[in-house]
Amino acid sequence: MGEAIGVEGLVKKYPKGVTALDGVSFEVPEGTIFGLLGPNGAGKSTTVKILTTLSRPDSGVARVAGADVVRHPHRVRLAIGSVAQKSGVDRDATGRENLVLQGRLYGMDGGSLGARVDELLNRFGLADAADRVARTYSGGMQRRLDIAMGLVHRPSVLFLDEPTTGLDPAVRADMWQMIAGLAADEGLAILLTTHYLEEADRLAARLAILERGRVAAAGAPEELKAELRGDAVHVELAEAPPDGGVQAALGRLNGVREVVVEGRALRARADDGARAVPAVLQSLEAGGLIVDSVTVARPSLDDVYLRYTGRRFGDAEEELPTPNGKDPALAAAG
């Protein structure tokens, strides 16, 4: 499979000594969805700005659709679509007018442009509103129009910067479905930035976790989680066990570690929780301890994040300053 995006050692510093990117490298194969995950201020938007030729790196190399972003930005622009976090829709024009102008900038014209615009309007459920001014569209509709505008010219790479931020949960679910469909139908490579762990987990075939301008971890979500080799096993006993009773019962089990007992609750980490459960239950029963319920939790991306950066994702969100020095809580709210 060819490379849709190749990034090596990207460095970007802003005035006032803010280092937004400190040597970022990753690769996105053609036709896949790649997630760039990280808290606000990690460098996701900066990376996208460089890859979409809005911004130039201080050093490093970035190739998109085979063209170097610094040396051949024009070639890159012809091949990419971008949906920024802030909507780029011209709100004083209709949906159709927005799409037609966008297509014209890529040299599309006449009948084929009209047909493509109709196709996109239908596909994104905007046909009825096509001739209404975009100002009258709901938030979800504007977002869909933004995506349609990014696709008019049939790019080979699509950038989605925080596509579901600010949307209702129901709309978000629809958006996820649509994004997953896009990669499949149009053969697109999609680079998706998000600070929602669940979104990255659900949509991305591969992801990179950015933290303070560096790639903290990269790989497929399942691979990253499997690497942790630590499912959480949680057992509720019928009654509080005698001191040392649990350790005696489970001590000889391989692959079960970090056993912690609190009252009637028993927590442990197991390499493979599903496989460990029968052994744990048998051992506890043999030790005379009656089990009420058992839960197994697969590691989450939050656990992955914790492993690679030493902090929980939620805490990281609160700490990091954004590149222009704004308070992250305010930036997230704004």
Added chain:
Amino acid sequence: MPTSLAHTWYMTVRHLRNLMRQPWYIAFTLFQPIIYLLLFGALFARVVEIPGFGSASYISFLAPGVVVMTALFSAGWTGMGMVNDLDRGVMDRFLVTPVRRGALMMGTLVQLAVVIVIQSAIILGLALLRGASFPGGITGVGLVVLSAILLAVPFGALSNGMALLVRKEETVIAAVNFVLLPLVFLSGIFMAQNLMPHWMQSVAHVNPVNWAVTAGRAAVGREVDWSVVWSRLGWLAGFALVSAFLATQAFRAYQRSI
């Protein structure tokens, strides 16, 4: 058609179409000029009796000045559209496309020129109804409008440039109110130049607004002094080149800041 021209055309159409959806905007921008033309013009009609004024009809004298003033203010407000596009993410969206960068600014300036033609037609039409006469004929009137456009385009470019640098509506509004109005009074829009205080005459001599008024008035007069017309238009063209350079620098500064 070369791509730059095509893109400029698309951008111009976009701006004009959005403007046509708010036709009241043109009426709104004409309100003050009409007040100046009709009320101020009537109020000060007898100023032509001052010896040395050089004109028999104040409204004929004033009309080209009001055309220039209107064009100047329309140009000043151009930056607001740019601030809007910058704020809304529209500019960045365009910058990701292969759009010719020059077209982004030229589109607003061509739209400005079209609006000025419309505004000028209305003002001059009203002046004619009030009894003004323009011996210079259609050519003269055309040159008045041309002078106004040659003034407006550089000021529009500067307004856009300021918008790109500061990106705040308040700054554009402050610049329009505090810079343009003094420029209007430090020109021959309301008063014959030879009757202005000496220091104002000196300032007017280097004021592009005055170059436009002088050229326009000279073109519609009974005896056209072509050297005056061409010299002023030439200076305005030079001013336009300088403004274009400054605006381009501002655009580049914006691109570096993204």
